[in-house]
Amino acid sequence: MKRIFKYIIFALIGVLFIGTFVFLFKNSRPQPELFMEHEARIGSVSRTTVITGKIEPRNEVNIKPQINGIIAELRKEAGQMVKEGEVIAKLRVIPDMNSLSSAQSRLRLADINLKQAKTNYDREKALWDKHLVSDEEYDQVLQTYNQAKEERAAAQESLEVIRDGVSSSNATGSSTLVRSTISGLILDIPVKVGNSVIQANTMNDGTTVATVANMNDLIFDGNIDETEVGSLVEGMPMRITIGALPDYSSEASLEYISPKAVENNGANQFEIKAAVQVKGSSHMIRSGYSANAEVVLEKADSVLVIPESALEFSGDSTFVYRKNAEAGFDRVSVVTGLSDGLSIEIREGLDKGDVVRGTRIINFDPKKK
Numbered sequence: 400m401k402r403i404f405k406y407i408i409f410a411l412i413g414v415l416f417i418g419t420f421v422f423l424f425k426n427s428r429p430q431p432e433l434f435m436e437h438e439a440r441i442g443s444v445s446r447t448t449v450i451t452g453k454i455e456p457r458n459e460v461n462i463k464p465q466i467n468g469i470i471a472e473l474r475k476e477a478g479q480m481v482k483e484g485e486v487i488a489k490l491r492v493i494p495d496m497n498s499l500s501s502a503q504s505r506l507r508l509a510d511i512n513l514k515q516a517k518t519n520y521d522r523e524k525a526l527w528d529k530h531l532v533s534d535e536e537y538d539q540v541l542q543t544y545n546q547a548k549e550e551r552a553a554a555q556e557s558l559e560v561i562r563d564g565v566s567s568s569n570a571t572g573s574s575t576l577v578r579s580t581i582s583g584l585i586l587d588i589p590v591k592v593g594n595s596v597i598q599a600n601t602m603n604d605g606t607t608v609a610t611v612a613n614m615n616d617l618i619f620d621g622n623i624d625e626t627e628v629g630s631l632v633e634g635m636p637m638r639i640t641i642g643a644l645p646d647y648s649s650e651a652s653l654e655y656i657s658p659k660a661v662e663n664n665g666a667n668q669f670e671i672k673a674a675v676q677v678k679g680s681s682h683m684i685r686s687g688y689s690a691n692a693e694v695v696l697e698k699a700d701s702v703l704v705i706p707e708s709a710l711e712f713s714g715d716s717t718f719v720y721r722k723n724a725e726a727g728f729d730r731v732s733v734v735t736g737l738s739d740g741l742s743i744e745i746r747e748g749l750d751k752g753d754v755v756r757g758t759r760i761i762n763f764d765p766k767k768k
């Protein structure tokens with residue numbers, strides 16, 4: 400019994416050895432090389448580039464106060480639409496003490512002059528009524544009296560404007576009301592109730608109460624490398640995609656190419672701007688969105704094309720392997736043209752319908768052929 404068991408073990412070892420040998424022998428045999436085949440066809444090839452940038456409104460206006468003061472009331476919020484002349488905020492005036500003192504002094508002087516002019520007028524009128532003075536003298540005194548009344552009214556109005564920001568004679572034109580100068584969308588209101596604001600003058604730009612822009616007039620602002628800017632011309636069409644809106648795209652028209660380069664990360668780049676065609680949709684385009692602009696730099700239509708992977712380069716020459724009548728491949732020289740990275744134009748060396756050898760098929764299994 401033990402002898403039979405020993406024979407069985409030897410037989411199993413022999414089978415295992417023979418199987419291993421057969422397996423290694425089969426795997427050591429060279430596998431046939433197979434390549435993909437491509438037919439030369441008539442098609443189009445274009446060279447495109449993608450320009451990164453952002454979406455901005457063409458005109459973005461900063462709304463600033465006409466006087467110094469404190470924000471007493473905000474009537475609008477960022478994201479709301481506003482019409483030209485509509486009130487955004489109301490101010491509480493903080494009068495300049497020098498200006499206030501000067502206006503008060505002017506009003507007191509106007510009161511004195513008016514009082515004296517009225518006295519002279521009353522005296523002159525009494526004499527004129529008795530025909531003791533000429534009409535000319537009376538008219539001069541009357542004119543002086545009227546001028547004194549106008550000066551007093553002007554001094555009073557000036558004091559009210561400096562002190563209160565509005566005069567009683569022109570309440571609708573109050574400088575305490577900050578109004579939008581254009582119609583559009585409020586992008587930002589960087590102030591809060593209680594913040595102090597100042598008007599623009601020769602010393603500073605003033606405080607921005609709100610930023611308003613027309614979001615129906617947008618531009619794409621980006622930068623293109625100096626190696627590609629030479630292919631651009633104003634009026635070229637572009638396709639705009641926005642990273643935050645994957646399913647949104649829009650057409651644009653190139654309208655500006657900067658004449659001066661700007662160095663960016665060691666590379667010279669030129670600023671470009673394109674007018675974006677805003678399509679009516681449920682998408683809200685926000686100012687500052689990152690975007691890409693795809694533009695066709697060159698294009699060749701109705702030309703002979705093959706996959707660029709079928710090319711073989713040797714020195715300054717380019718070759719392909721063309722299928723012959725015996726199902727083999729002949730190495731032929733070709734002249735290439737425009738390429739898009741995947742397909743390439745063949746100008747000489749091939750005809751329509753010719754089959755060329757492509758890349759090798761890896762891990763080919765004859766049983767799965």
